[in-house]
Amino acid sequence: MASHLPPLLLIGCGQMGGALFRAWEQNSLAPSVVIDRHKDSIAAPHSLVRSIDEIPKKFAPDAIILAVKPGKAAETIITLVKKRPDLLANAPVIISVMAGCTTTSLTSAFANAITGVTPAVVRAMPNTPSAVGRGMTGLFADTDVGAEKKELSDLLFSAAGTTVWVDEEDQINALTAISGSGPAYVFLLAELLEKAAIEQGLPQQAARLLARKTLTGAGELLDQMPEDAAQLRRNVTSPGGTTAAAIEILNAPENWPASVSEAVAAAVRRARELAA
Ligand SMILES: NC(=O)C1=CN([C@@H]2O[C@H](COP(=O)(O)OP(=O)(O)OC[C@H]3O[C@@H](n4cnc5c(N)ncnc54)[C@H](O)[C@@H]3O)[C@@H](O)[C@H]2O)C=CC1
Ligand SMILES: O=C(O)[C@@H]1CCC=N1
Incomplete structure (x- = not known):
């Protein structure tokens, strides 16, 4: 069966990351990599690794999904970029589902870790009914994020339910309080x-x-x-x-x-x- 969704790197597969991954698996996700040391297994053709060091060489995801707790965001980005800058070579879209992590803080975490690379960052605020394809996700991207990256982000979250885009980043906070929580x-x-x-x-x-x-x-x-x-x-x-x-x-x-x-x-x- 042809893959409906492209290869992803999911960092953090707890309640939210796990709910999304379940929906993506059911939508013919291309072979992807999940990083989480607290998860026991993941079904083939996907790979579960315990740390960034273990991501297979030559893996080239189209999207990197950040789904760790907000307090771990900067540390995770810096480790990722320092250890595996090659993962950014194909310009994957960076999608954060983390509450309260602004595009500015995410972009500057990348900029602090690697010079000359400004990845496209999309903020998504999904909810746990995504696990059964009934999620509601709000999305925001700065105007400099290209249409193709926004379309890919929409495709991913549409596979887990319904999506809505907001024009102002602060609206993600309101949306978090309504549909995220x-x-x-x-x-x-x-x-x-x-x-x-x-x-x-x-x-x-x-x-x-x-x-x-x-x-x-x-x-x-x-x-x-x-x-x-x-x-x-x-x-x-x-x-x-x-x-x-x-x-x-x-x-x-x-x-x-x-x-x-x-x-x-x-x-x-x-x-x-x-x-x-
Ligand atoms: N739980 C929810 O309903 C929603 C959560 N979110 C956001 O999702 C993010 C995760 O929240 P939850 O899934 O609830 O938390 P969680 O604690 O269930 O999941 C976080 C996962 O990240 C893993 N982790 C921690 N450090 C890691 C690292 N360095 N590399 C890889 N994995 C690592 C942990 O083992 C854990 O499984 C938060 O930022 C939260 O704001 C957003 C929308 C809804
Ligand atoms: O409680 C939280 O902070 C996260 C964001 C929305 C749902 N759970």
Whole structure:
């Protein structure tokens, strides 16, 4: 089968890198290399190595994906460039999924490590549903990044779900708070619904099933139906009925409307702090 996706070097295969790699593997990824000392194995034809020193000679990736924790970004880039400058010879696009690592800081980490080379850097903010092809990724590139590199970046993240490009880098911080962190808000709701079900006397297993299937079913409706979320909510809410009793509490201005806005604002603040 012809490869749909070109060879990649993935640095960091934890929760996010692993989710993306799973999607890419399922989209006929050309033989690629993953660096992560905490991963046990990776399926052929790809190679797992434990450090930059072990990247096979003559490997020429079209994209290098940085998916380590933000605090390790500079050290990782400097080690990569000092030990294997040849990996940049074919001008691969550098894609960072790291929260709060700006294109300026990434570009200058490369510039500090190697003179005369300014790689094209794209920032991506994916989310973990990428593992099942249902990711949502926001992308940003400076105006000097060529169309071909942007198209390749889009191809990679489209293989893991849906993509959207933003024009200003700071918008990546807002996007991180909505779709990057967002799955955690949904999982928290699943936890809380399950707990409430148990409090109302339901057995644990049934409580878990009800909470999970309600969230995934509602998510699927959101995905498939043309109506907006407010209309889908109204479709469940009979006047004077049970849903109305619950929504009156949740949707009181001081409850969910305030909490969700405050939570998102806190995440945006944190993204900006990481970038400072
Ligand atoms: N977890 C998430 O939902 C999302 C995470 N991100 C970003 O993804 C990045 C990684 O986050 P997670 O996957 O959650 O963390 P993680 O801790 O699960 O994964 C990081 C991986 O990097 C590996 N690693 C550390 N140093 C390394 C090195 N020098 N070379 C190669 N591998 C190395 C670790 O062994 C680990 O498996 C972060 O920068 C985060 O901001 C972005 C969007 C969503
Ligand atoms: O929590 C974090 O910092 C990362 C970025 C978005 C999701 N996880």
